[in-house]
Amino acid sequence: MERGRKIVNRPRVGIVGASGLVGRTLLRVLAERRLPCRELRLFGLRAVGRELAFGARRLGVEAFEDARPSDLDLLFYAGPAALARERLAAFVEAGVLVIDKSSVHRLDPSVPLVVPELNAAALGQHAGLVATPNCTTIGVVLALAPLVALAEPDAIVVTTTQAISGVGREALEAFRAARGAAERRPGSVDGDVWTHCGALDAEGCSEEEHKLRDESRKILARPALALDATTLRVPVEVGHGASLWLRFPATLARGDVCAALERAPGVVLRTDAPGQAEVAGRDEVLVSRVRTRNAEGGSVVQLFCAVDNLRKGAATNAVQIAELLLSGPSSE
Ligand SMILES: NC(=O)c1ccc[n+]([C@@H]2O[C@H](COP(=O)([O-])OP(=O)(O)OC[C@H]3O[C@@H](n4cnc5c(N)ncnc54)[C@H](OP(=O)(O)O)[C@@H]3O)[C@@H](O)[C@H]2O)c1
Structure with missing residues (x-):
């Protein structure tokens, strides 16, 4: 072909x-x-x-x-x-x-x-x-791409807060039914944060954590991207969130980081602090809470991003x- x-x-x-x-x-x-x-x-x-x-x-x-x-x-x-x-x-x-x-x-x-x-x-x-790609990966790579274009990070830590709809229609219906119940039970979809998304392997990593690292490496054409993730499932219907922590050997100014995010296609930089469910119904990734600090001759950058897992995801x-x-x- x-x-x-x-x-x-x-x-x-x-x-x-x-x-x-x-x-x-x-x-x-x-x-x-x-x-x-x-x-x-x-x-x-x-x-x-x-x-x-x-x-x-x-x-x-x-x-x-x-x-x-x-x-x-x-x-x-x-x-x-x-x-x-x-x-x-x-x-x-x-x-x-x-x-x-x-x-x-x-x-x-x-x-x-x-x-x-x-x-x-x-x-x-x-x-x-x-x-x-995986719905979480899409949101994370759109936020990561403008940063890795500025300088090469030597460590990236991602913690996701993923919506129930990421599991599919039956899980969303069960969540809606459970939410109507008076009691919020630990371990239930509506009353807890699940500390894993899917089965865990022998090293204790979930499939979702592997997908986030491996798919990001492929899309960004960086086979050695040092990305470690923890994926969590939270009681939100639609909209996956992710907190990103990046360490750069180079010094980065917050203004340059924000300017790069502002220019990035598919990204909207917010100076307020929107909840992640606010992204539902939108096609852009919302990036907020951008922070930078100098550390050991380099910089640490932190931010939060959210993507509608059913639309752009x-x-x-x-x-x-x-x-x-x-x-x-x-x-x-
Ligand atoms: N949910 C997300 O945020 C998300 C994001 C990115 C990617 N994905 C991926 O997208 C796919 C769909 O996810 P979803 O969340 O939409 O799942 P879902 O709500 O559970 O829907 C699954 C769909 O698959 C159909 N299906 C199941 N078995 C079938 C069969 N043997 N033949 C034909 N159709 C069959 C079902 O059709 P019937 O209702 O007719 O049985 C249903 O329409 C999955 O591979 C998922 O990993 C999901």
């Missing part, structure tokens, strides 16, 4: 996992941004036969197992990882361009892992499949990738 191939103008588009949290957000973002498409097909499992809103229209959900690659030019994948592993190769081989939101292909060296504001050029290397990033891959003008 020709590398970097564009998608035909006005493609036939499919969404797998259309009824899920990311899938529904994709439907909203596709309608808002008016991605020109000839046809839009929705695929799922339990939602088959249901209708979902797409702008003013309603579209029915079809069984993904019946989807034929020959009916599609572009496929947004927002289903479970195991299914991506099983089914996506057949679509790619048949010439469908697949934009994958799952974690399966992100670290495959032959698959571009793209945040358009940072490494759109990597799209020139795609061979039919483009991966979009998932759907908007995928749609931006599709827009860059369209062969013709984006107006209908």
Whole structure:
């Protein structure tokens, strides 16, 4: 397959996992941004036969197992990882361009892992499949990129505070049901901070912590980036937060750090201290609480960032990738 191939103008588009949290957000973002498409097909499992809103229209959900690659030019994948592993190769081989939101292909060296504001050029290397990063990674790398461009940090410590919707629709529904209960129990989704996101490995690290480091290294093209993370799940519906601590051997002035963040595409620098849920519904990463201090001949920089995990952390990033891959003008 020709590398970097564009998608035909006005493609036939499919969404797998259309009824899920990311899938529904994709439907909203596709309608808002008016991605020109000839046809839009929705695929799922339990939602088959249901209708979902797409702008003013309603579209029915079809069984993904019946989807034929020959009916599609572009496929947004927002289903479970195991299914991506099983089914996506057949679509790619048949010439469908697949934009994958799952974690399966992100670290495959032959698959571009793209945040358009940072490494759109990597799209020139795609061979039919483009991966979009973990929702937390997207927020963190957009805040990190302008800082690592100023000077090379020798240590980065990230502590995340991730929303419940990052786990998917069932977890969000359980959270909403539990929130109605009178008692807040330790260990429950609504009454505690979970000190892990997913299973822990033999070293005590969660998969989410590995993803944040490894995906950031790939997107920023810094294979040795010294990033250590602790990922936490907090009782917030939408909006992932992250506290960043960076140590630089060079001395950095706070004014230069703020100016770099102000110039950074996809970032809004706030001088107040917004709560992380304030980012819900926005496509930019909110950066706040910027602090610098001189330390041992260098500088320490600290900040807080927040991203809407369903929009820029998932759907908007995928749609931006599709827009860059369209062969013709984006107006209908
Ligand atoms: N939530 C986030 O913040 C976020 C951010 C970035 C990436 N992601 C990734 O995006 C993907 C979707 O996440 P989500 O949060 O939207 O999950 P979700 O709310 O749990 O939705 C999962 C979707 O997958 C579909 N699905 C499950 N099994 C299927 C099958 N066998 N065939 C067809 N469709 C099937 C479901 O369809 P039915 O309802 O029809 O069964 C549902 O629409 C995951 O890979 C996740 O890791 C999530």
